[in-house]
Each structure stands twice: as structure tokens, then as C-alpha cells.
Amino acid sequence: MSGTFVGMPAFPEASSSAVSDAQLRHNLRKATHTIRAKRAAVVGEQPDWAALREAGAAVKDRTLRHLDVYLERLEAAVVAAGGQVHWAGDAEEANRIVVDLVKATGETEVVKVKSMATQEIDLNAALASAGIRAYETDLAELIVQLGDDWPSHILVPAIHRNRSEIREIFLKHMASWGRPAPADLKDDPRALAEAARLHLRERFLSARVGISGANFAVAETGTLVVLESEGNGRMCLTLPETLISVVGIEKLVPTWADLEVFMQLLPRSSTGERMNPYTSMWTGATEGQTFHLVLLDNGRTSVLSDEVGRQALRCIRCSACLNVCPVYERAGGHSYGSVYPGPIGAILTPQLRGLVGPLEESLPYASTLCGACYEVCPVAINIPEVLLDLRSKVVARGHRGERLAMGAARRVLDSPRWLSLAQRSAGRLRRWTPRRLPGPLSAWSDTRDVPVPPKQSFRDWWAER
Amino acid sequence: MRVALFVTCVNDTLFPGTGKAVVRLLERLGCTVDFPMEQTCCGQMHFNTGYRADALPLARRFVTAFGGHDAVVVPSGSCAAMVREWYPSLGVTPPGGVFELSEFLVDVLGVTDVGAYFPHTVTYHPTCHSLRSLKVGSRPLDLLSAVRGLTLVPLGGAEECCGFGGTFSLKNTAVSAAMCADKVRGVLDTGAEVLCAADNSCLMHIGGALSRQRTGVRVMHLAEILASTEEDPS
Ligand code: SF4
Numbered sequence: 001m002s003g004t005f006v007g008m009p010a011f012p013e014a015s016s017s018a019v020s021d022a023q024l025r026h027n028l029r030k031a032t033h034t035i036r037a038k039r040a041a042v043v044g045e046q047p048d049w050a051a052l053r054e055a056g057a058a059v060k061d062r063t064l065r066h067l068d069v070y071l072e073r074l075e076a077a078v079v080a081a082g083g084q085v086h087w088a089g090d091a092e093e094a095n096r097i098v099v100d101l102v103k104a105t106g107e108t109e110v111v112k113v114k115s116m117a118t119q120e121i122d123l124n125a126a127l128a129s130a131g132i133r134a135y136e137t138d139l140a141e142l143i144v145q146l147g148d149d150w151p152s153h154i155l156v157p158a159i160h161r162n163r164s165e166i167r168e169i170f171l172k173h174m175a176s177w178g179r180p181a182p183a184d185l186k187d188d189p190r191a192l193a194e195a196a197r198l199h200l201r202e203r204f205l206s207a208r209v210g211i212s213g214a215n216f217a218v219a220e221t222g223t224l225v226v227l228e229s230e231g232n233g234r235m236c237l238t239l240p241e242t243l244i245s246v247v248g249i250e251k252l253v254p255t256w257a258d259l260e261v262f263m264q265l266l267p268r269s270s271t272g273e274r275m276n277p278y279t280s281m282w283t284g285a286t287e288g289q290t291f292h293l294v295l296l297d298n299g300r301t302s303v304l305s306d307e308v309g310r311q312a313l314r315c316i317r318c319s320a321c322l323n324v325c326p327v328y329e330r331a332g333g334h335s336y337g338s339v340y341p342g343p344i345g346a347i348l349t350p351q352l353r354g355l356v357g358p359l360e361e362s363l364p365y366a367s368t369l370c371g372a373c374y375e376v377c378p379v380a381i382n383i384p385e386v387l388l389d390l391r392s393k394v395v396a397r398g399h400r401g402e403r404l405a406m407g408a409a410r411r412v413l414d415s416p417r418w419l420s421l422a423q424r425s426a427g428r429l430r431r432w433t434p435r436r437l438p439g440p441l442s443a444w445s446d447t448r449d450v451p452v453p454p455k456q457s458f459r460d461w462w463a464e465r
Numbered sequence: 466m467r468v469a470l471f472v473t474c475v476n477d478t479l480f481p482g483t484g485k486a487v488v489r490l491l492e493r494l495g496c497t498v499d500f501p502m503e504q505t506c507c508g509q510m511h512f513n514t515g516y517r518a519d520a521l522p523l524a525r526r527f528v529t530a531f532g533g534h535d536a537v538v539v540p541s542g543s544c545a546a547m548v549r550e551w552y553p554s555l556g557v558t559p560p561g562g563v564f565e566l567s568e569f570l571v572d573v574l575g576v577t578d579v580g581a582y583f584p585h586t587v588t589y590h591p592t593c594h595s596l597r598s599l600k601v602g603s604r605p606l607d608l609l610s611a612v613r614g615l616t617l618v619p620l621g622g623a624e625e626c627c628g629f630g631g632t633f634s635l636k637n638t639a640v641s642a643a644m645c646a647d648k649v650r651g652v653l654d655t656g657a658e659v660l661c662a663a664d665n666s667c668l669m670h671i672g673g674a675l676s677r678q679r680t681g682v683r684v685m686h687l688a689e690i691l692a693s694t695e696e697d698p699s
Contacts, residue, residue: 330644391513392517410523423478443638444673446642448670458476458478458484
């Protein structure tokens with residue numbers, strides 16, 4: 001996965017600074033609660049939601065089971081429709097392919113449709129080092145790019161910013177990327193959107209290369225599908241002469257009939273709308289356009305080989321799980337050290353990258369297992385189940401201190417005699433129960449009082465009864 | 466009716482009052498309560514932290530202790546969920562009749578009015594595992610609503626996790642404390658004198674903060690309120 005977040009601290013450290021950021025806490029609380037309520041309302045009005053959700057999961061599972069077949073079908077269909085297909089094993093290969101394709105056009109500027117896959121591989125940095133400037137055209141991505149910031153949400157990458165911060169960013173940085181923001185820019189949403197619109201319009205009209213991802217790729221016809229709200233994506237997809245789409249291999253659906261299910265699931269789950277404003281679909285190269293499809297693995301086949309973890313590949317990146325996650329709401333997206341934050345990030349990042357470092361090992365623990373994510377996931381990914389499975393893999397790799405403590409606790413708990421001895425000693429020492437606990441347990445007593453053990457355990461009471 | 470009590474290691478060790486309340490309540494409702502002495506812990510802490518090999522003997526012990534019983538009552542949503550939802554992933558078949566307390570009262574005994582008296586203002590935190598794993602729904606609220614003298618006030622953001630999460634509270638202290646703070650604010654906003662839940666681990670967490678902040682709000686397990694009567698108040 002991407003180098004963007006390399007060197008990020010583990011989740012507990014990163015999130016503890018986020019927790020203390022009052023502005024961030026306020027922005028996130030407001031934004032997630034608003035979208036949470038919208039989603040709940042539009043999902044609630046769909047009587048067959050449970051069945052749709054099941055169908056979504058089933059279609060994805062079927063596709064993943066025969067991924068090899070559908071990928072080749074997609075390739076054949078895209079080629080037949082005049083497109084070219086490239087296969088990228090990892091981020092580096094994907095970046096190299098895209099850089100070479102852009103270079104071959106002779107252009108030094110590209111416009112981009114909001115895309116998670118290109119964020120994942122850190123394409124913009126790769127393009128920059130080849131002397132190519134990539135312009136993000138999604139409003140929130142633009143805010144992130146202008147602010148030299150990181151995305152913190154799948155759907156709303158700048159969710160951690162409020163409008164006065166956005167105004168600041170526009171005033172300060174728009175000029176160095178193109179048309180400057182008006183000097184008297186106000187911080188109301190209309191004015192901000194207008195400034196972005198004028199800034200971006202120049203880009204669309206001059207760009208000759210567009211880069212996108214895709215929400216879905218329909219294998220039977222080789223059609224790519226992008227759902228968006230702003231219409232910027234449509235401009236990037238239609239105006240340039242060359243279009244390059246970087247698409248994860250799990251984005252496939254076999255047929256248009258299968259796509260129908262997701263067209264209902266996705267907008268309601270992500271933006272809380274019955275239908276998204278813009279849906280663009282294209283098959284191969286349209287007249288006068290060159291079209292390249294870069295199919296990206298980057299760890300996906302290894303996720304696919306994991307019996308429990310593979311369900312993460314069903315994800316349609318709706319971000320409903322982020323919006324209901326109480327941990328995400330307080331920790332913010334950056335704490336997850338990846339372009340995939342929140343519950344899905346906690347199970348996807350350690351799988352795509354492997355449990356390669358302290359951050360990846362900490363992510364499966366970045367959850368209370370409250371299950372709110374699983375409940376809202378439109379493709380029924382049992383996120384707690386995957387978290388638990390990943391935790392057992394983390395444990396298998398070491399952590400001696402904790403292992404010893406857990407082993408000792410198990411030996412006491414696996415013996416009624418030892419348990420009762422421990423209870424009696426705690427009961428006898430109850431007067432000396434410390435207000436502050438030692439070692440890692442101090443984390444408890446810093447903000448909470450410690451329960452004082454009773455004089456008599458339940459089992460002793462029962463035995464005496 | 467004969468029923469076996471799985472009191473849970475947390476209640477056994479730290480909150481025996483909850484176990485005693487369950488016994489008092491069930492006997493008042495005409496049940497004969499067994500307490501298999503070989504029971505200890507369901508293995509939830511080990512399992513949830515990733516220590517499956519350590520959770521396995523505890524799960525097996527549970528099955529041995531309760532295998533022969535028709536009905537097992539558990540006064541903890543998360544322990545009941547551990548047994549019913551997660552034992553299979555350890556390769557352990559859970560015994561048939563494992564019920565969280567409110568499920569047992571409403572579904573098995575068929576009562577919502579348990580004849581309790583508790584003249585206090587109470588708010589209820591549903592706890593995640595009761596809510597989303599066991600899906601106990603309105604059962605606890607129905608039980609509380611039938612208690613004489615009790616004023617039930619709704620908790621804002623009730624369905625949001627309190628931030629305990631077992632070892633989460635130690636591994637991710639800051640986020641856990643932040644979640645707890647919001648839960649405490651919700652509780653204080655209700656003006657209730659008692660916060661009730663059907664899981665003492667969540668109550669230990671929220672209650673620990675309520676007490677540290679000297680809020681004067683006390684926490685009580687659902688069993689303790691339901692066991693309370695005019696003659697013998699909890
Ligand atoms: S895991 Fe589910 S809820 Fe989360 S982004 Fe993916 S599809 Fe949406």
C-alpha cells in the first residue's frame with residue numbers, strides 16, 4: 001500500500017492527540033451525526049433493505065469466488081470496445097504504468113476524479129516525481145490537496161475541516177495551483193463552492209489527460225461506473241483525450257443485473273441519498289478518446305486467500321461504517337495511518353499491507369467490538385469477526401509481556417480453586433485497593449475509580465448459603 | 466423450573482450483589498437455581514484480545530459445567546453473546562439454552578412484571594452486545610417499565626458504545642475515556658439518579674467515571690432493580 005502514511009505512529013498514540021483536538025472533535029461529531037441520521041432515514045424507508053444487503057453480499061462473494069474468470073471476461077470486453085488493459089501487481093507497478101502512459105501523451109498535467117485506488121497507491125506523488133502535476137477535482141479532495149493534507153474519510157476526505165478552515169486554505173493556496181480565490185471570499189458553503197467551481201473550470205477545459213478510479217466494473221460488457229455528487233467526475237471522464245482508470249480487482253460485478261443491487265445500496269449508505277446526482281458509465285474508448293484500464297492487485301489476492309478476512313473485499317467504500325463508528329468519531333481518520341480509515345481501514349490496511357509494523361498491529365485493536373459497523377454495512381461485512389481474527393494473528397506474533405499476563409489470568413480462571421483463592425486474597429486486601437493502579441492498568445484509574453473487591457465472592461456466599 | 470446460573474467471573478469476583486439479586490429474583494418467580502461450582506469464566510477477555518488458545522479451555526469448561534442444564538441464565542449481555550455467537554468459531558458447540566437475564570424472564574418465564582418496587586428515577590444503557598449481538602430489543606425496558614415506583618427516563622445516544630470494550634479501555638485509553646465522557650454527559654443530561662444496564666463490565670467503566678467525577682449518580686445492574694421489593698429494597 002501507499003507510502004503516504006509511512007512512519008505514522010500506532011493507533012493509540014495517534015488517536016490520543018486527535019482526541020484532544022477540540023475543533024476536530026466538534027467537526028467530526030457534527031458531520032458524522034448528520035450523515036448518520038440521513039442514512040438511517042433513507043435506509044429505513046426501503047422495505048427490502050435486508051434482502052438487498054444479502055443480495056449485495058452474495059453477488060460480491062460469487063464474484064470473488066470466480067474472480068479469475070470475471071477478470072478475463074472484463075479484459076476481453078474492454079479490449080473489444082477499443083480500450084487497453086494493463087495489470088498491476090502492486091502500487092509501484094501501477095504507478096509506473098500510469099506515469100508511462102501520461103508521458104507517452106507528452107502532457108505534464110492531468111485532472112483526477114476522486115478515487116480511493118489512486119490514493120492507496122499514492123499516484124499523485126509518483127506523477128509529481130515524473131514532473132507531472134495531478135489536479136484533484138473533487139471538492140473535498142481539492143481541499144485536502146490545497147492544504148497539503150491527508151484524506152481522513154473515504155467519502156468526504158476533508159471531513160476534519162470546517163468551512164472557516166476551508167476558506168483559509170482557499171485564500172492561501174488556490175493561487176499557487178491556478179485561478180486564485182476571490183480576496184473577499186466568505187465562508188458560506190455557496191461562496192466556497194463557487195470559488196472551487198471557477199478554479200476547477202479552467203482545469204477541465206485545458207486538461208488532455210484524465211485519471212479516475214471506478215466504483216464498479218461490469219464484466220459482461222467491460223463497462224466502468226463512477227458514482228458522484230458534484231459532476232466534476234463527469235467533466236474529467238468526458239473532456240480529456242486520454243482517460244486512464246485505476247481499478248482494484250475487487251470492484252467487479254459480473255452483470256448489469258448485479259449492478260442494479262449496488263446502485264440501490266451505495267447511495268443510501270454513503271451520502272444518505274436515494275440516488276446519487278451523477279452516475280457515469282463508459283465502455284471502452286468513446287470516439288476520439290484513448291482509454292486505459294489499469295487493474296490493481298496491491299495485496300488483494302492475498303486478502304482473497306484468507307478465509308475470514310476475504311469478506312473485506314466485498315467493500316463498496318460507502319463509508320457508512322466510518323459514520324457510525326464511535327472510535328472513528330473521536331480518533332479521526334488520520335489516526336488509522338492509511339487512506340482507509342475507520343472500521344474498514346482497521347481490517348483492510350493490516351490485510352493489504354500485512355501485519356508489518358506497530359501501526360498495522362495496532363489497527364485490529366482500534367475497536368470496542370460494539371458492532372455498529374457490521375449493522376450498517378450494506379454488504380454485511382462482519383467487521384468484528386475479521387478484527388477478532390486479525391487480533392489472534394497479532395497475538396501469534398509475539399507481545400511477550402501481555403502473553404505472560406494473559407497466560408497467568410487463564411490459569412487462574414481455568415481453576416475454580418485458584419479463582420476462589422484469588423478472590424479471597426482480594427477480599428482480604430480490599431482496604432488497600434489502590435486509587436491508582438500500576439503499570440498498564442493505570443490507564444484505567446487515570447479517568448475512572450477502581451472497583452473495590454467485595455468481602456466475599458459470589459461463590460463463597462453460595463457455598464455458605 | 467430449574468435453572469443454572471452462570472454468574473460470570475466479573476460478577477463472581479467484583480459484583481456478587483448482582484449474582485445474589487438474580488438468585489433472589491428467580492426464586493421469587495418460582496425457579497430453583499443451581500450454581501455449578503466448576504464454572505469460572507466464559508473466556509471473553511482472552512478471545513476478544515486475540516488469545517484463542519487461552520480462551521479454548523475456558524469455553525470447554527463452560528460447556529462441561531453447563532452442558533447438562535436445560536436453561537442457563539447469564540446476567541451479562543457480552544458473556545451470553547460470547548457463548549452463543551463466538552464459541553462456534555473456537556470449534557466449541559454452545560449448550561442449547563443459554564439466555565441473557567432479560568431474555569430468560571421475558572421469553573422463557575413469560576413475565577414482564579416481576580413484582581419489583583424501586584421508587585427511583587432510572588435511565589437505561591442498552592450495552593452493545595445485548596443490543597447488536599443478542600438483539601434483546603426492548604425486553605429490559607419492558608421489564609423496567611413494569612417496576613412499581615420507577616420513573617424511566619430515556620438516555621440520549623443510548624445505542625452508542627460506552628467505550629469499555631474490555632482491553633480496549635487499556636489499549637486505547639484516550640478514545641475509551643472520550644467515549645465514556647460522552648456517555649457520562651448523556652447520563653447526566655437525563656437527570657436520573659440511577660444508571661442501569663444488564664452488563665456490569667460496562668457499568669464498571671461508566672460507573673468508575675461517574676464516581677470519579679463525583680456526579681452522585683449510582684450504577685445498578687438490571688437484576689438488582691428487578692430483585693428490589695418494598696419489603697426488601699435493593
Ligand atoms: S465496510 Fe461496509 S460499511 Fe464500511 S465502507 Fe465498506 S461497504 Fe461501506
